[in-house]
Every structure is written in structure tokens, then in C-alpha cells.
Amino acid sequence: MRALIVTAVAAEADSAASGLTPHQDPVTPEPRTLPGGYLITRRDLPGLAADVLVGGVGPASAAAATATALALADYSLVISAGIGGGFAPAAPLGSLVVADALVAADLGAETPEGFVPVQELGFGRNVHLPPADLAARAAEATGALLAPVLTVSTVTGSAARAAELAARHPLAGAEAMEGFGVAEAAAAHGLPVLEIRAVSNAVGPRDRAAWRIGDALAALADGFRALGPVLVTWGERHDRDR
Numbered sequence: 001m002r003a004l005i006v007t008a009v010a011a012e013a014d015s016a017a018s019g020l021t022p023h024q025d026p027v028t029p030e031p032r033t034l035p036g037g038y039l040i041t042r043r044d045l046p047g048l049a050a051d052v053l054v055g056g057v058g059p060a061s062a063a064a065a066t067a068t069a070l071a072l073a074d075y076s077l078v079i080s081a082g083i084g085g086g087f088a089p090a091a092p093l094g095s096l097v098v099a100d101a102l103v104a105a106d107l108g109a110e111t112p113e114g115f116v117p118v119q120e121l122g123f124g125r126n127v128h129l130p131p132a133d134l135a136a137r138a139a140e141a142t143g144a145l146l147a148p149v150l151t152v153s154t155v156t157g158s159a160a161r162a163a164e165l166a167a168r169h170p171l172a173g174a175e176a177m178e179g180f181g182v183a184e185a186a187a188a189h190g191l192p193v194l195e196i197r198a199v200s201n202a203v204g205p206r207d208r209a210a211w212r213i214g215d216a217l218a219a220l221a222d223g224f225r226a227l228g229p230v231l232v233t234w235g236e237r238h239d240r241d242r
């Protein structure tokens with residue numbers, strides 16, 4: 001099974017790659033550069049070839065990078081991965097969230113009656129769903145919360161915005177900036193998508209001193225260590241059924 005893992009920045013890619021690196025191997029990423037300047041690193045486990053891509057911050061960058069990589073090689077699965085904001089109390093700092101839905105939370109129109117998602121306006125969609133069995137197994141193996149992950153173009157920085165998002169998405173576990181873009185590119189290629197986020201900060205009032213990026217990157221590496229065998233098993237079945 002060949003999987004494409006899309007992160008926003010190099011530190012996230014290094015975490016994902018180190019989690020997928022067998023213990024006896026030193027972590028020696030040898031990135032290649034794709035058209036567009038995107039860096040991609042290959043990790044091989046028995047039964048799993050994983051390409052880890054640095055796709056940039058935000059849904060548009062993530063979609064462009066993902067589509068570029070998908071046009072150049074044959075994949076069975078696309079994974080959006082990185083750090084994110086966690087909705088309290090369900091997703092504390094350092095915890096993991098696996099998406100049971102990848103939701104474009106600010107793609108739509110503001111109206112006097114409130115936010116209307118683009119799907120209700122009749123232009124496309126706001127939600128992509130991962131394979132339910134894969135998301136459930138991934139969450140179980142990694143100890144993650146299985147919950148919707150919101151994709152936003154603006155990081156939430158106030159209690160009012162956090163409350164608005166929570167009211168519209170009461171089950172949301174995390175917010176980040178790339179998942180839906182990755183999912184759009186995967187869908188355009190007919191591929192399933194998964195999203196995993198390690199919580200670096202709480203969704204709420206801006207407080208840079210409270211970020212725990214190092215802890216989140218370590219949690220992301222642990223998550224990928226646990227995810228590897230799940231991907232191998234899922235890939236064997238998926239490739240057999242294709």
C-alpha cells in the first residue's frame with residue numbers, strides 16, 4: 001500500500017516520518033522536490049510505502065500540493081496530518097484527534113440569519129468522510145479522540161469565535177487549516193482520505209505562551225508509530241478488494 005501523508009510544515013513531516021521509521025534505522029530523510037517546490041520524503045515499512053509531503057499552510061496550499069503529488073504517483077490513501085487546536089474539554093493539549101469527518105467550517109456565506117455552508121448554497125460541499133472502519137481503527141490504535149476536525153482559513157483567536165464554531169459543530173474535536181483542502185484533492189483523484197491532528201493549543205482566546213508545539217509534534221510521531229500497522233492491515237484489504 002502506498003500512502004501520501006500531507007503536512008503543512010517540515011517539522012510536522014519530520015514527526016510523521018520519524019514515527020514511521022523502524023527503530024533500527026536512523027532518521028535520515030532524503031527529501032525530493034516536486035514541481036511547485038514541495039518537499040517529499042519516502043518511508044518504507046513492510047507492507048507500507050509512505051510519502052510525506054510538506055504542502056504549506058492553509059487549505060489552498062494543501063490542495064495544490066496534494067494534487068501535484070497525486071498526479072505524479074499512484075496512491076491508495078491520502079492522510080492530512082499535523083498539529084491543530086483542540087476543543088476543550090474533549091481534546092486537551094498533547095492529545096490526538098482522528099477525524100470522523102473533515103469539515104470546511106468557514107466555507108460559505110454570512111447571512112443575517114447566520115453562517116450558511118457552501119453546500120446549502122448549492123456550490124459543492126463542506127464535508128468529506130474518511131472510510132469509517134479505517135478512522136475507527138486509527139483512533140483506537142493511537143488513543144485518539146474520533147471526532148470531526150474543522151478546517152478553517154483563520155485560526156480561532158477569541159472565545160466568541162470558538163463558541164460560534166462549537167455551536168455549529170458541537171462534536172468537533174479539533175480545528176486546523178489543511179484537512180479539507182487535502183480531502184478535495186484526494187476526492188478529485190477518487191482516493192480515500194484520513195486526518196490526524198496532535199493538539200498544540202486550545203481553540204479559544206489567543207495565548208501564544210500556552211502553545212505546546214513540541215509536545216504535539218512528539219504526540220504526532222507516537223501517533224504515526226501506532227498508525228503504521230493499521231495502515232498496513234487496511235491497505236492489504238483495500239488493495240485486495242480493488
Ligand SMILES: O=C(O)c1cccc(C(=O)CC[C@H]2O[C@@H](n3cnc4c(=O)[nH]cnc43)[C@H](O)[C@@H]2O)c1
Pocket residue numbers: 008009056057058082083084085086152154155156157175176177178200201202203206207208
Ligand atoms: O498566531 C496565532 O495565534 C496562532 C495560533 C495557533 C496557530 C497558529 C498558526 O499559524 C499555525 C497554523 C498551522 O498549525 C495548524 N494549527 C495549529 N493550531 C491551530 C489552531 O488552533 N487553529 C487552526 N490551525 C492550527 C494549522 O493547521 C496550520 O498548519 C497561529
